[in-house]
Every structure is written in C-alpha cells, then in structure tokens.
Amino acid sequence: EVQLVESGGGLVQPGGSLRLSCEASGFVLGNHEMNWVRQSPGKGLEWLSYINAGGTKSHYTASVTGRFTVSRDNAKNSLYLQLNSLRVEDSAIYFCAREGGVAGFNFDLWGQGARVTVSS
Amino acid sequence: QSALTQPRSVSGSPGQSVTISCTGTSNDIDYYEYVSWYQQHPGRAPRLLIYDVTKRPSGVPDRFSGSKSGNTASLTISGLQIEDESDYYCCSYAGSYTYVFGTGTTVTVL
Numbered sequence: 001e002v003q004l005v006e007s008g009g010g011l012v013q014p015g016g017s018l019r020l021s022c023e024a025s026g027f028v029l030g031n032h033e034m035n036w037v038r039q040s041p042g043k044g045l046e047w048l049s050y051i052n053a054g055g056t057k058s059h060y061t062a063s064v065t066g067r068f069t070v071s072r073d074n075a076k077n078s079l080y081l082q083l084n085s086l087r088v089e090d091s092a093i094y095f096c097a098r099e100g101g102v103a104g105f106n107f108d109l110w111g112q113g114a115r116v117t118v119s120s
Numbered sequence: 121q122s123a124l125t126q127p128r129s130v131s132g133s134p135g136q137s138v139t140i141s142c143t144g145t146s147n148d149i150d151y152y153e154y155v156s157w158y159q160q161h162p163g164r165a166p167r168l169l170i171y172d173v174t175k176r177p178s179g180v181p182d183r184f185s186g187s188k189s190g191n192t193a194s195l196t197i198s199g200l201q202i203e204d205e206s207d208y209y210c211c212s213y214a215g216s217y218t219y220v221f222g223t224g225t226t227v228t229v230l
Contacts, residue, residue, distance in 0.1 A: 035219070037166075044123065044224040045158070045166065045209050050217045059217040061121070095165060105154035105213045106171035113165060 002026035009114030022096030030074030124222035142210030154213035
C-alpha cells in the first residue's frame, strides 16, 4: 500500500525540541520532493517546509525559519522534521505530504499526522 | 505570506451546485498556474481534489471542477452529495519552493 506514516509527536515544554519522522512505503521516497504542513487545533492548514528529492535544497515559512530543519534519508525511505525552540503556538498536527504529478506543485499523498503539544 | 482568502462557509441542498472562491495576490494565484484544492473530513488527512487549477487526479468524481481568473481561483461542486460535507482548502505555489494555503471553507449539505 502506498502510504506515509508520521511518528515522534508528543508533549514538550516551551523551548524544548522534538523530531518528527515520516516513513514512506509502497513507493520510492527518493523520487519525490516532500513537504511538511501543520494544522493548529480548530484552524486551517499551514505550509511549513519543502525539501527536494536529493535533500540538497530546503525552504521554510518565515515563522519556523531558524527553528525547524527538514531532512531526509532516502536509503531509509524516511523524511524528518527537527523542531527546536518550540513555542505554545507550534502546537498542531504535523503532516508530511508528497509532491505529486509530473511537475509537482501539489500534494497528492499525505500522512495521517503527528500531534505536537507544547505546554508547560 | 498571508493566507489566501476563502469564505468561511457555503451550503447547498443535495443536487445543487456550490462554488468556493479563493482570493490571492499577483505573487501567487495570479502569477502561477499551480492552484490545488483539498478536501478534509474531521480528524482525517487532506485529500487532493484538483491540481494545476483544473486537473483532477484519478478517482476524484467529475462533479468537482476548478477554475481561475486573475488572482481568484474557484472550486465548484456540481450535483452536491451528502458525502461532500467537509472542509475545503485551496493552495497556491508562491515561488521559491514555497506554498500558501487558503483559510478554509466548510461546506454544509442542507
């Protein structure tokens, strides 16, 4: 089955760190650009970061630049998001999403999400 | 990058058509032909409905259609069905490998 499965979410104190993982199955992760998207409780979707297929290029939304780092290990068919200096407002469900189609620019496969709660 | 603007809610009776608008700027929707739409049921991951403004992935019913004019994109659901009651989000490429999502619209089937 083609799917993405996130893990690593949990409860962390403000200022703390967490590492999210996204494991791909049923397809070769290394053939796809990947993104992270989050959704705060009761709110809309927010794009966070992009990484190219080879892992050599990444981009972030302004609110997480310098605090979050995306990486990947194509040999392990896995994508990661390192979350540092966490704030209460980072509490959300974090989704990994695959760019689809010939040219990309859309998200055709999503994981089920990993819940991150930042609270003292 | 500010979120794209969508109406908070739209509603319609079964069989009717509804249209959801998504307003951006000259830096995203107006500039790029990379608008996509997603359906999200409560507690579930989003599902791709439309990509590249008008294209439908395989498996998406043809009652879902997309369009764009200037800085506004639209999703139309023709022949509304009960299972279409859900949240819908637009998304546009915004250059330099960044994206922006819409504020989201809840569709209610009366």
